[in-house]
Amino acid sequence: MENHEQTRTALVTGASAGLGAEFATQLAERGHNLVLVARSADRLQRHAEQLRAAHGIRVEVIVQDLTAPDATARISADLAAAGLTVDVLVNNAGFGTAGRFEEIPDGRDQEQLMVNVVALVGLTRALVPGMLARGHGSVINVASTAGFQPSPYFATYSAGKTFVLNFSLALRSEYRGRGVRVLALCPGPTQTSFFDTVGERAALGGKMMAAHAVVRAALVALDRDRAYVVPGLGNSLNAHLTPRRPRRLVTAIAKLVTRSVLDTPAPAEPNQPQAA
Numbered sequence: 001m002e003n004h005e006q007t008r009t010a011l012v013t014g015a016s017a018g019l020g021a022e023f024a025t026q027l028a029e030r031g032h033n034l035v036l037v038a039r040s041a042d043r044l045q046r047h048a049e050q051l052r053a054a055h056g057i058r059v060e061v062i063v064q065d066l067t068a069p070d071a072t073a074r075i076s077a078d079l080a081a082a083g084l085t086v087d088v089l090v091n092n093a094g095f096g097t098a099g100r101f102e103e104i105p106d107g108r109d110q111e112q113l114m115v116n117v118v119a120l121v122g123l124t125r126a127l128v129p130g131m132l133a134r135g136h137g138s139v140i141n142v143a144s145t146a147g148f149q150p151s152p153y154f155a156t157y158s159a160g161k162t163f164v165l166n167f168s169l170a171l172r173s174e175y176r177g178r179g180v181r182v183l184a185l186c187p188g189p190t191q192t193s194f195f196d197t198v199g200e201r202a203a204l205g206g207k208m209m210a211a212h213a214v215v216r217a218a219l220v221a222l223d224r225d226r227a228y229v230v231p232g233l234g235n236s237l238n239a240h241l242t243p244r245r246p247r248r249l250v251t252a253i254a255k256l257v258t259r260s261v262l263d264t265p266a267p268a269e270p271n272q273p274q275a276a
């Protein structure tokens with residue numbers, strides 16, 4: 001990462017677990033001050049204390065449910081009250097919904113889209129103008145390999161990740177030459193709490209990557225000002241060599257893989273804040 005960013009502030013959503021906690025750790029190792037956002041207050045506070053002690057950086061915690069329609073406004077107010085400007089935004093918070101569309105509990109997909117899409121757009125809209133005014137900044141949006149094609153039984157999740165990927169690519173184009181980098185991170189299956197939340201969905205198979213390797217790949221890609229990155233050779237080959245047309249065939253092939261989700265149980269209490 002460029003030197004001028006090393007003492008700047010990064011805001012990471014979903015920093016209480018998985019990829020977000022790892023983003024916080026690796027950005028702290030790079031000398032960034034941090035703002036950690038999620039619902040699980042105890043986990044955030046514990047991680048913040050560890051990072052302050054290990055790196056001597058400033059770490060603030062904002063406990064916020066990103067399904068709330070006013071989530072972005074509340075976070076912006078907290079940042080202003082703390083006198084913080086954000087130079088690196090990591091829109092990472094997210095969860096999955098899986099199964100037959102009509103069987104997913106009513107409102108659940110909407111909550112998922114509030115976190116995975118609406119809050120991501122809202123925070124980007126809130127924080128990018130400051131980056132543009134200062135002439136520098138970075139946005140990492142966490143998409144997924146699920147965003148490269150329609151995925152039956154992950155219909156809204158995969159469509160949301162396609163949004164995140166294309167939104168990021170479009171913004172990157174708008175901000176070229178204006179000092180703001182935008183990167184879409186497209187991980188394949190990764191060892192985090194994600195599959196506890198969505199149910200026993202690891203049944204889709206494939207080798208899981210470690211969260212630290214995924215985040216390292218993202219930060220290297222940001223250093224290189226890449227548009228998007230698919231960590232892991234197998235994931236990258238799948239994402240890039242799978243034909244995109246005809247779309248009906250692509251969807252049918254995806255369904256062969258994703259239909260195994262129907263054989264696995266749904267979680268009892270989906271997407272609650274993480275236990276301390």
Ligand SMILES: NC(=O)C1=CN([C@@H]2O[C@H](COP(=O)(O)OP(=O)(O)OC[C@H]3O[C@@H](n4cnc5c(N)ncnc54)[C@H](OP(=O)(O)O)[C@@H]3O)[C@@H](O)[C@H]2O)C=CC1
Pocket residue numbers: 013014015016017018019020037038039040041064065066067092093094095096115116142143144145186187188189190191192193194195197271272273274
């Ligand atoms: N793991 C994987 O295989 C893959 C994951 N991804 C994406 O990576 C991102 C991170 O997921 P991952 O680390 O794997 O999963 P985890 O379940 O480990 O972490 C999810 C994070 O999102 C936060 N979060 C969930 N719901 C909300 C909410 N309503 N409000 C605020 N924060 C919330 C959680 O915090 P809390 O519960 O405290 O609110 C937690 O910090 C997601 O966008 C996911 O779609 C993409 C591809 C593959």
Ligand SMILES: CC(=O)[C@H](N)C(=O)O
Pocket residue numbers: 096144145146187188189190194204
């Ligand atoms: C959960 C994900 O988004 C991942 N890309 C997967 O296909 O398992």
